[in-house]
Amino acid sequence: MTTHTIAMTSSTASLPYPATVSANQDIAVGDTISLTMTVSTNTYAEGMSLTASSAYAVFTLINCTVSPSTGVNSGETITVTPINNNAAYSCSATITHYHASPYPPVGTTQTKTFVLSGVVGVLPVYGLEIFDANGNSRLRYDNRLCKFHSVYTGTISNNTTISVPGIAADGTWGINNQAQNSLVQCFVGTNVIALNTTSFGTGGNLYGGNYNYEIIVFRV
Amino acid sequence: MGYGFLSNTDNGYAQIDGENLQLKVLASGSVVPGVIGISSSDKDGVGNSLYPNSGRISNWHPSKAATSISIPTGYSSSDVFLFARPSSSTQSTKMIGCIFSSSTFRITCPEWVNWGSNTVDYKLCVINNDEDENTNYGLRVFNAAGDLGFSSNRTNFKGEQFAYGTPSRNMTTTSSSDYGSTVIGPMYFDKPNEKLDYYCLLNGCAAYSGWQIVTGGSPQQSFIYNAGTRGMFWYQPYVQFVYGSNPSVKMFSDYSKSQAYGSYFGNQVDLASTRGIVIGIFV
Numbered sequence: 001m002t003t004h005t006i007a008m009t010s011s012t013a014s015l016p017y018p019a020t021v022s023a024n025q026d027i028a029v030g031d032t033i034s035l036t037m038t039v040s041t042n043t044y045a046e047g048m049s050l051t052a053s054s055a056y057a058v059f060t061l062i063n064c065t066v067s068p069s070t071g072v073n074s075g076e077t078i079t080v081t082p083i084n085n086n087a088a089y090s091c092s093a094t095i096t097h098y099h100a101s102p103y104p105p106v107g108t109t110q111t112k113t114f115v116l117s118g119v120v121g122v123l124p125v126y127g128l129e130i131f132d133a134n135g136n137s138r139l140r141y142d143n144r145l146c147k148f149h150s151v152y153t154g155t156i157s158n159n160t161t162i163s164v165p166g167i168a169a170d171g172t173w174g175i176n177n178q179a180q181n182s183l184v185q186c187f188v189g190t191n192v193i194a195l196n197t198t199s200f201g202t203g204g205n206l207y208g209g210n211y212n213y214e215i216i217v218f219r220v
Numbered sequence: 221m222g223y224g225f226l227s228n229t230d231n232g233y234a235q236i237d238g239e240n241l242q243l244k245v246l247a248s249g250s251v252v253p254g255v256i257g258i259s260s261s262d263k264d265g266v267g268n269s270l271y272p273n274s275g276r277i278s279n280w281h282p283s284k285a286a287t288s289i290s291i292p293t294g295y296s297s298s299d300v301f302l303f304a305r306p307s308s309s310t311q312s313t314k315m316i317g318c319i320f321s322s323s324t325f326r327i328t329c330p331e332w333v334n335w336g337s338n339t340v341d342y343k344l345c346v347i348n349n350d351e352d353e354n355t356n357y358g359l360r361v362f363n364a365a366g367d368l369g370f371s372s373n374r375t376n377f378k379g380e381q382f383a384y385g386t387p388s389r390n391m392t393t394t395s396s397s398d399y400g401s402t403v404i405g406p407m408y409f410d411k412p413n414e415k416l417d418y419y420c421l422l423n424g425c426a427a428y429s430g431w432q433i434v435t436g437g438s439p440q441q442s443f444i445y446n447a448g449t450r451g452m453f454w455y456q457p458y459v460q461f462v463y464g465s466n467p468s469v470k471m472f473s474d475y476s477k478s479q480a481y482g483s484y485f486g487n488q489v490d491l492a493s494t495r496g497i498v499i500g501i502f503v
Contacts, residue, residue: 003413032413128227128235130359130372138376138503144233145370146379146500147240148347151298172233174382176496178298178427180320185386186494198386198493213493214298216423219240220233220379220498 002031002142009038010112015046016103018111026118027089033080035066037114039097049098049109050074056095063089063120085121092116149173149217152193156184156211161192164217172219179214186215193217225361236361236370243301243345244368245352245375245502246292250307250339253316253329254286263321281334286319286326291344296322297426301345303377303419303502306461311338314461315474317425327422330458330474343419343502345377377419377502381407384424384496387457387473405470406462407499415467417501424471424495425457457495471497 008021025033037057041047049055050073057072067079072093080091094113102110127141139145152162167173169188177186183198197211224238256262291300297320304327306314317328327340349366351373358372370376385404409418455473462468 002411127230132372133354133357136503138372139235139370139378141230143235143378144229144380144500145235145242146377146498147237147242147369148301149240171382174496174498175384175494176421176424176427177493178423179493180427182427182493184493188384215494216301218382218498219237220382220500 002028004031004033006033006116007036007038008114008116010040010114012040012042014112015040015042015097015099016101016110018113020113020115022115022117024118025116027082027120029082029085029121031082033116034077035080035091035116036077037074037093037095039074039095039112041097043100045100046098050095055097057093057114058095060092060094061090063087064091066091080116082120086119087121088117088119090115090117144220146174147219149219151214151216153179153214154212156195156197156213159194159196161189161194162215163191164193165191167191167193167217174218174220175215177213177215179210179212181210182212182214184211184213186213224364238361238369239363240369241347241363241367242370242374243377244348244350245343245377246295246300246346246348247289247344248342249289250341251287251289251327252284252337252339253327253333253335254284255281255331256286256319256326256328258283258285281331284335286328288321288324288326289342291320291323291325295346297325299346300325300423302342302422303345304340304342304422304459305416305419306463307339307341309416309463311335314463315458316340316422316461317456317458318422319426325426328425328456330456332475341419342422375502377500379498379500380410380418381500382496382498383407384494385471386494387471401472401474403470403472404457404495404497406468407470407497408466408468409499411501412465412467414501415463418461418467418469418499419502420459420461420469421496421498422459424497425459427493427495459497469497469499471495 004025006023006025008023010019010021039050055073059066059069063083065081072078074095082089092115094111096109096111098108099110129137129141130139132138168190173188175186177184185196185198187194226237227235229235302318304316313333315329315333319326319328329335349368351371352375353373355373361370363369383405385402388402409415455475457471457473459471
């Protein structure tokens, strides 16, 4: 259930031409895409033309739906939702805007087309997904799993370290000192947890406390 | 690892490694957060009185006592992982903390935060080898000691992010927000559209709290309170859920409150021990 965010913007250099802007996003059923398509402009008249109903995006959809599907102007955000698994999808939107001298030189409007495409339900092509008996995904290739590693308890009298082989400050190791009224601060290092006695402010320790520690270590 | 089973996420984080152990949801429910110290017999896990029980500000919510919930038999406060989330988005200030005794826990909030009838959902997790469902199918992975590293027959906690720190607070501010406190986080949800599904580990809220006597004399030793002559502020780290376009969770120290007279000492409330929070979704 991931929401992907995609913004596509046409360049001002492409204003005179019928340009196409493309993006690719593979997606799983249950995921959605938050899509914003913006036509860059140079002049006031060009910018104002994008607010008119004549500049509403005209959608061509394959294996997906969009919401809202009507009344969408440049710069507004829509939600793209895939329909069928194991198939390609595309969401194409064409916006018409004013231009004083378009190429080819017909009239005073030009178009920009935004094409978002990809495949549904086949990403990634590796990894593990585990379902429960009801078909709900219990663990997926993009899910981190919170796991218990160990618990360390004791009492310190000075700053010290405890050895925890493998631990590192890499964002995957979690610690929490949950000893009651503990004054012990702890920090994740490489293969160690550093334990420090706390230092209070100018008023000193007003609150009692002790130098016991009970540190749970977990992985995420 | 020299043997066994290893699976990684698509961006390289270890999921199942045959070494670390999966959390098991042992109890769950919903409860309205409340305050502590309503009774003079209300004490923390090492016997200290939790709070003066008189002279509280009447327009706050001091009479809403936090509900005491039993830790299942066979486990104690040092064995459990307490996760919680707001049950809905209705509550405006979504601040919660917790406190343990040897056999119970309570989900708390500052006195100035009124949860009304709004509740939080909690899940109490432990480490054991029990499973939730039919074991005739699915995947189980054990570590070398025979303990359960993963079972598809369990509700699974999909951890997303972790942060830790020491939520000190500068006493010179009276702001009832994270201003003045060292903030752990905020951790922004990877899936903002599923913000109501996110739980946060609360254990770190319980370990230590700070007291501050204000005005009228020199700093007092802990837990001494003279009603009518001194004010007292009680500090604890709380977790705050913020639901908006960019939902997140953070931890910081804030005051609950009893009486207050005059100004603060310019003292640092160093809530001493290190706290860690992790967010994720149970599936």
